Amino acid sequence: MRLLIACSVLSFIIFLISQKVIAVPLDAEITDHATAPGSNTNQSEITSANRGGIPKLNDEIDKYQNAIEEIESVGGMYSEQIAQKLINLGNIYQHYDKHDDAVQVFKRALHLSRINEGLYSLTQIPILEKMIKSYKKRKQWTQVNDKYYYMYWLYARNFDDQDIKRLDMELQIANWHLEAYAMQLLPDPTQDLIYSYSLFDRAANLISSTYGDTDLRLITPLNGLMLTNYFIASHVTRNSVEKVYAMNEQLQVQMKKSDIVIAEMKRKSFATGKRIIERKLTVLHGQKPLNHQAIAKARLKLADWFLMHNKRQTALRHYQQAYDYAVTTDKNREFLDQLFSQPVALPHYPNLQQRTRTIKSDAELAADVSYVHATLDVTKYGKAKNIKIVSSNPPDNSPIRTKALKSLRSTKFRPQISDGVTIFTEQLQLHVFPE
Numbered sequence: 259m260r261l262l263i264a265c266s267v268l269s270f271i272i273f274l275i276s277q278k279v280i281a282v283p284l285d286a287e288i289t290d291h292a293t294a295p296g297s298n299t300n301q302s303e304i305t306s307a308n309r310g311g312i313p314k315l316n317d318e319i320d321k322y323q324n325a326i327e328e329i330e331s332v333g334g335m336y337s338e339q340i341a342q343k344l345i346n347l348g349n350i351y352q353h354y355d356k357h358d359d360a361v362q363v364f365k366r367a368l369h370l371s372r373i374n375e376g377l378y379s380l381t382q383i384p385i386l387e388k389m390i391k392s393y394k395k396r397k398q399w400t401q402v403n404d405k406y407y408y409m410y411w412l413y414a415r416n417f418d419d420q421d422i423k424r425l426d427m428e429l430q431i432a433n434w435h436l437e438a439y440a441m442q443l444l445p446d447p448t449q450d451l452i453y454s455y456s457l458f459d460r461a462a463n464l465i466s467s468t469y470g471d472t473d474l475r476l477i478t479p480l481n482g483l484m485l486t487n488y489f490i491a492s493h494v495t496r497n498s499v500e501k502v503y504a505m506n507e508q509l510q511v512q513m514k515k516s517d518i519v520i521a522e523m524k525r526k527s528f529a530t531g532k533r534i535i536e537r538k539l540t541v542l543h544g545q546k547p548l549n550h551q552a553i554a555k556a557r558l559k560l561a562d563w564f565l566m567h568n569k570r571q572t573a574l575r576h577y578q579q580a581y582d583y584a585v586t587t588d589k590n591r592e593f594l595d596q597l598f599s600q601p602v603a604l605p606h607y608p609n610l611q612q613r614t615r616t617i618k619s620d621a622e623l624a625a626d627v628s629y630v631h632a633t634l635d636v637t638k639y640g641k642a643k644n645i646k647i648v649s650s651n652p653p654d655n656s657p658i659r660t661k662a663l664k665s666l667r668s669t670k671f672r673p674q675i676s677d678g679v680t681i682f683t684e685q686l687q688l689h690v691f692p693e
Contacts, residue, residue: 315354322347338374341367348388357392364389378415386412399443406431422468425461432457432482439489445509448516451489455523458482462537472544480538484559485607487534491527491567493520528567535560550587554580554597562604562672570639578678585678598675601636601683606672627651629689630662638680640671648687 322343329339344367351360368385375381386409393401413427435454439447461479469475495517523530535556542553561576581598588594634645645666647659673680 315350318350319347322350336370336373338370341370341374344370345385345388352388352392355395357395360392361389361396364392378412380412380416382412383409399438402434403438403444406434420464420467422464425464428457428461428464429479429482432461432479432486436482436486436489446513446516448493448520449512451486451493452516452519452523455483455486455490458486472541474541474545476541477538480534480541481607483534484531484538485605487527487531488605488607490520490523491531493524495521528563531563532560535563548587550584551593551597554584554587554593557583558597558672559606562606565640565672566604566670574680577673577675577680581675581678601640601671601674601686604640604670604672628655630655630658631687631689632662632666633685633687634666636671636673636683636686638673638682640673640680642666642669642671 326340326343326347329337329343333339344363348360348363348367351357351363364385368382368389371379371382371385386405390402390405393399393405409427410431413424417423432454435450435457438444439450439454444450458479462476462483465473465475465479539553539556539560542549542556557576557580561573561580564570564573564576584594584597628651630650631648632645633648635643637643645663647663650659674683675681
């Protein structure tokens with residue numbers, strides 16, 4: 259049996275991130291971000307530059323720079339016509355990974371937008387999004403964070419606190435802080451976790467108050483809340499803020515406050531997680547027609563949550579209920595075997611991208627890719643036993659082997675379920691593929 263494995267505990271997730279085995283990040287179900295007025299750009303101009311390579315790129319840059327100079331000579335250096343030319347020029351720079359140049363061009367476009375449209379104008383939003391893209395490419399995480407919060411400030415100036423137009427922005431920033439926490443991108447990851455949870459929670463409440471408690475759009479922030487709350491439950495308290503940031507008193511104060519808040523959130527995390535999953539089930543049961551597969555998956559998530567918190571008997575009861583529901587509603591066995599026929603490593607969330615997967619063919623193993631091949635048994639209570647590293651590529655990559663073995667020992671699995679009963683699984687095979 260070959261398994262698509264999810265990451266189990268936070269230490270394993272952080273290890274995999276450091277080895278480029280997984281990337282945590284953005285929720286796959288999140289819709290495209292809403293675009294503010296004035297955000298249209300000329301994609302055909304980028305395409306034409308792409309066809310001709312670098313010479314064509316230089317021609318396009320010269321064309322825009324000449325056009326900008328011509329506009330300046332007629333309308334002055336603050337002419338509102340310049341901003342769109344700058345945005346198009348920045349797009350071309352971005353397309354060719356010239357992000358230093360792109361940022362400089364977008365900075366000027368942003369400045370002109372403020373002058374011509376006003377300090378609070380939403381025409382700044384698409385420019386900010388482009389700047390964020392380039393800052394991410396340059397790994398300038400503080401600038402990314404600053405631009406997200408300038409975006410937040412603009413929305414706060416334009417829309418009431420309960421206005422649904424804030425939704426996409428709040429989801430964007432919630433996902434950013436979740437990414438920043440998982441990848442340890444900013445000085446205070448604990449604060450990122452708090453912000454992420456708060457913003458996903460606000461997004462869910464915005465949807466509920468605007469569209470109702472069973473609106474399907476709730477699934478996106480609820481998935482974000484599930485993952486964020488899992489990180490909170492797994493969060494390890496810092497030993498000494500003073501030692502790490504002895505020279506930054508302000509950051510020390512901030513981090514101490516974050517530690518107090520996260521400790522209280524962690525204390526409530528089990529009840530919070532249960533409530534989030536039950537809220538998701540309420541949404542799914544409110545749809546017409548019912549999506550039975552989605553409901554069965556959510557029921558499994560509830561059972562998983564009990565198992566991850568060592569509430570074995572309650573977990574087994576919920577696994578049986580999930581299985582019974584699937585048997586009753588999946589007469590053609592379209593998803594029954596997929597959900598219950600093999601163990602699944604926990605947590606298993608839709609917005610946690612995996613870099614571990616099943617093998618499609620033996621030829622894939624012969625290719626020049628890095629991997630760790632392991633076998634293990636999984637008990638009826640989801641505990642991994644008899645873990646063995648069979649092989650790895652490269653074969654002498656002992657650090658990954660050692661860390662993977664150590665982490666797998668603490669991994670909990672959703673057990674295989676047959677006829678509503680969790681069963682022992684022998685010699686489960688999995689392959690981990692670092693990038």
